[in-house]
Amino acid sequence: MIVSIIGLGLIGGSAALKLKKSGFADQVIGVDVNDEHADKAKALGLVDDTLVLPKALAISDLVILAIPVDSIRKLLPSVLDRIEEGTTVIDLGSTKSGICGAVLGHINRKNFVAAHPIAGTENSGPEAAFDSLFDGKTGIICDKEESQESSYLLAKACLEAMDMHVVEMDSKSHDLHIAYVSHLSHISSFVLGQTVLEIEKDEATIFNMAGSGFESTVRLAKSSPKMWGPIFKQNQKHISDSLGAYIENLKAFKNMIDEGQEEAMMDCMENANEIRRVLDGINDKSKEREKLNQII
Amino acid sequence: MIVSIIGLGLIGGSAALKLKKSGFADQVIGVDVNDEHADKAKALGLVDDTLVLPKALAISDLVILAIPVDSIRKLLPSVLDRIEEGTTVIDLGSTKSGICGAVLGHINRKNFVAAHPIAGTENSGPEAAFDSLFDGKTGIICDKEESQESSYLLAKACLEAMDMHVVEMDSKSHDLHIAYVSHLSHISSFVLGQTVLEIEKDEATIFNMAGSGFESTVRLAKSSPKMWGPIFKQNQKHISDSLGAYIENLKAFKNMIDEGQEEAMMDCMENANEIRRVLDGINDKSKEREKLNQII
Incomplete structure (x- = not known):
């Protein structure tokens, strides 16, 4: 199976590595508007090749969108406009209602499966990717009834190949x-980090007084x-x-x-x-x- | 050297283990008002023996208070009342002004060194203790000028034996x-944990949707x-x-x-x-x- 991944940061890069390693994908194609990201992803061996979007869409069995949620919302309708009949599209965004809303009633809505892997780190970019990011995590699939069965089953198999446990719910919940x-x-x-940086102008104080508790709480900042x-x-x-x-x-x-x-x-x-x-x-x-x- | 540790939870128990392991203490005596804690600390090998406070004070070169800060504030003056002339007392509490204030002007104030190890975990009790808790961490000593040199040097050596890097500051800062x-x-x-538990009455939702980011941020709760x-x-x-x-x-x-x-x-x-x-x-x-x- 040929899988195209759009967005080669932490999430897309890690998915690429895992889908190749697990044997789910025979070939992983990377697509990124940021040429530097695309080149780095290839150099790091995250993807087999990189292509521009139209070429990738033309040859893929599965297209995975791993870009920020505003970009998913913008790009998804035109991806669905252009895919072949047998192609399935998954997104991995952290919000689901707006994205599902953007393709409600689209003629190819049935080819799309809305997903959200509960996985991530505070790091970003292709260098942050690693193949075990999703291991043992939950993969949520939303509004399953809007997808055709073949696409739903492929998306589920894909999340499972990434070692995730699949849970279903509606996008609003x-x-x-x-x-x-x-x-x-x-x-x-974020706001804890901001508050501490505002008051502690002298970083030496944070150096000397911050323990693992502070580090843990402020990590996501x-x-x-x-x-x-x-x-x-x-x-x-x-x-x-x-x-x-x-x-x-x-x-x-x-x-x-x-x-x-x-x-x-x-x-x-x-x-x-x-x-x-x-x-x-x-x-x-x-x-x-x-x-x-x-x-x- | 005989070291008595008052309070055999995470902090006191870990200090006991490390001071024995490093060779700083020839004998570690444990004191705990909670008999169950004292027995468990002995059974776990955190301390060589347990004694009641007056007996421990009578034979110790160094007394370490590792109890909650309100108990330190209450107990410290009477510990200083009762120690031998050559004994040094350290506290390991997370606040310093109130504790230093409680013994300001005490005839044995010079025997006391106010300390705060920047180390801890979210766990408590003797079972939570481990010997590397303080490794590489900062140990703060406050209001050094109020301590006699011999006591200050002993406290510093003690924190260093616990593998800490010593930093000095005044208790108000x-x-x-x-x-x-x-x-x-x-x-x-704490309040993040409270807020999420209040809204998510059905724990299955937290089970399914919480990732490592939430875990990290809410750990201290x-x-x-x-x-x-x-x-x-x-x-x-x-x-x-x-x-x-x-x-x-x-x-x-x-x-x-x-x-x-x-x-x-x-x-x-x-x-x-x-x-x-x-x-x-x-x-x-x-x-x-x-x-x-x-x-x-």
Whole structure:
């Protein structure tokens, strides 16, 4: 099978590596408007070859869009205009409603499968790609009923070849929940980084006083603005709601500190501690899946 | 040298292991008001023996307080009342002004050295202890001029035996800066955990949609309320200021999202990206120190 990947950054590059390594793709073609990225992806061996978009579309069984969500929204309709009848198109963007909305009613909508791999790092560009990025992670497929069965099955097989566990939901629910579980933590981290840099003009202080806790909490502040700006715009309403809820809770916590309401503060922290049980559950599940994969 | 460690949780237990392993302590005595902790610490081999406080004080060259900061503040004056002339006392609390203030003018103030190791994990209790917790980290000593030279030198040697790099500052500056660089990130994380748990009543959603980014940002929400409540209380003013600044920045970011001010949002994220350079600096420095240690 010939797979074309549009966008050769962290996500596209890692998908390219994995689909080749797993044998799912016989040939991986890279497409990137940034020539430097395209050349680097080829030099790094992420893709077998690079082509311009029309040529790639003409020969591909599967086309994967791994570009920022605003670019997916712009490009997807014209990709669907130009594909061959048997070609399937997947996107890997972090928002889903706007993207699905952009091709609602398109004559080739059935060839498209909306996907979101819950995987990433704070790094970007072809150099950041690695073949195990998606191992054991969740791959979400949205609005499955809008895709023809053959395209859905191919997309599912593709995510599974990338070692992901597939979960299905509708694009509206996806955007609501992902605002809380992913997008909000990026904003909390960006703004934490900003706040600390504003006050600590002398970096030596951060050098001397920052521990692994700060590093962990602020890690996502290193993420690419070009990728995240469009996400915040496309999922505006849900992100604004989640950020509003976070700000209200922070104000309440500040008030507890200011008023010395120790018991309320303890209750708050004890409730937040529940996240340990939830996260341990995720890790157990992921380990179980790894074991299962080894047995298979 | 006989070292007594009061408080056998993550910090005290890890210090015990390391001071024994490094040869700094010939004997490590553990003291804990919680009998279960004391027994577990002995069973786990963290300490050579456990004693009640008066007996431990009577035989120790060095006494290390590794208990929550409110307990340090309460206990420290009476520990200084009861020590032998040649004994040095160190605390390892995460706030410093209040603790130094509690023994200001004490006849044995000179025997006390205020310290803060920039090390920890989200776990607590004797089972969480491990001997490399402090390796390559910063150990801060505050208000050095209040300690007699012999005690200061012993404390410094102790932190260095724990593989820490010693930095000195006054306790007031410590509390101001640590509010931003450590305490604030714990609150941002606790409240992020709380906010997500409030909205996502169905844990399956968190299971399916949480990635490593969320895990990293929310990790500190697992931390011990019993340890952090007293820190938030003791460093109330600076933490309230830092939290206020964080809330204002989040409100401004929410406004940019609501108003679609894309450029302002990009500027904000690009500024926050600077944290990468700062954190890379920390890691390089810590690697350099590791190399240096290997050469020595």
